[in-house]
Amino acid sequence: MQPPEANAELARLRWAATALVGWLVVASCAAGFIAVALLYAPYDIDSSAYQIVLCLTGGAFGASLAALLSVVTRVSRGWELGDGRRFPAHEPGLPFAGRLAPMYAVRPLFGAAVGILVYVLLLGLLLIVLSGEAELSFEPIGLLSVALVAGFFAPTFLERVRQTTEAFLGRAPAAGPAPPASGEQPQHLGLQVGPAGDERR
Numbered sequence: 691m692q693p694p695e696a697n698a699e700l701a702r703l704r705w706a707a708t709a710l711v712g713w714l715v716v717a718s719c720a721a722g723f724i725a726v727a728l729l730y731a732p733y734d735i736d737s738s739a740y741q742i743v744l745c746l747t748g749g750a751f752g753a754s755l756a757a758l759l760s761v762v763t764r765v766s767r768g769w770e771l772g773d774g775r776r777f778p779a780h781e782p783g784l785p786f787a788g789r790l791a792p793m794y795a796v797r798p799l800f801g802a803a804v805g806i807l808v809y810v811l812l813l814g815l816l817l818i819v820l821s822g823e824a825e826l827s828f829e830p831i832g833l834l835s836v837a838l839v840a841g842f843f844a845p846t847f848l849e850r851v852r853q854t855t856e857a858f859l860g861r862a863p864a865a866g867p868a869p870p871a872s873g874e875q876p877q878h879l880g881l882q883v884g885p886a887g888d889e890r891r
Contacts, residue, residue: 699788700777703769706791707761714758717798721751725834735830744830745805745837752841753801757794761786801841804848808840809833811851 725747733740764786769777776785812828840847 696771696775696777699771700769703771703786703788706788707765707786710761710791710794711758711765713795714754714761714798718751718754718758721747721754721798725751725838729830729834735828741828741830741833742806742809744834745809746802747805748834748837749801749803749805749808749841749844750798751801752838753804753844754798754841756801756842756844757797761794764790797844800844800848804840804844805837807851808837812836 725744728740728744728747735741764784767783768781768785770785770787771777772788812833
């Protein structure tokens with residue numbers, strides 16, 4: 691039988707998960723509806739404001755869908771209390787924990803920011819490639835698709851942009867673990883020493 695404090699925390703987790711799923715469903719539906727309206731409404735598709743809003747909406751749509759999928763998947767695997775206990779205890783995979791709620795709640799905002807970043811990067815790339823020789827133009831459905839995919843993988847996209855920027859600026863990568871000392875035993879390197887010095891993995 692679970693202690694009363696565990697039951698109270700589980701109730702709070704269920705409430706937080708329900709509210710989070712509701713928010714992400716609303717965000718996904720709103721962003722998707724706006725994206726479709728932008729594609730088929732009679733707007734000036736060559737306007738920078740239109741293209742920015744389209745990318746912003748597409749990024750938010752993709753990020754909302756990704757966050758919703760992640761939250762639902764975690765909830766289906768159970769709950770994790772603040773002290774690390776899991777209910778059910780032996781369910782495989784990562785359960786839902788309350789500390790993750792703020793991160794998932796703001797994911798649509800990160801997706802919108804990624805959508806704007808996608809627009810800036812594409813615009814800059816075209817300016818470099820074309821060098822002002824032709825008029826810049828984007829296909830709305832293509833622009834929305836790129837922003838949506840980037841928003842869906844927003845954390846990975848931002849990390850790749852950071853790594854690319856650091857490489858472009860010549861910054862050294864983050865230092866990894868120090869190499870083993872020359873006198874370190876082979877078993878510390880993932881090897882096992884057999885008879886007569888025979889080394890096996």
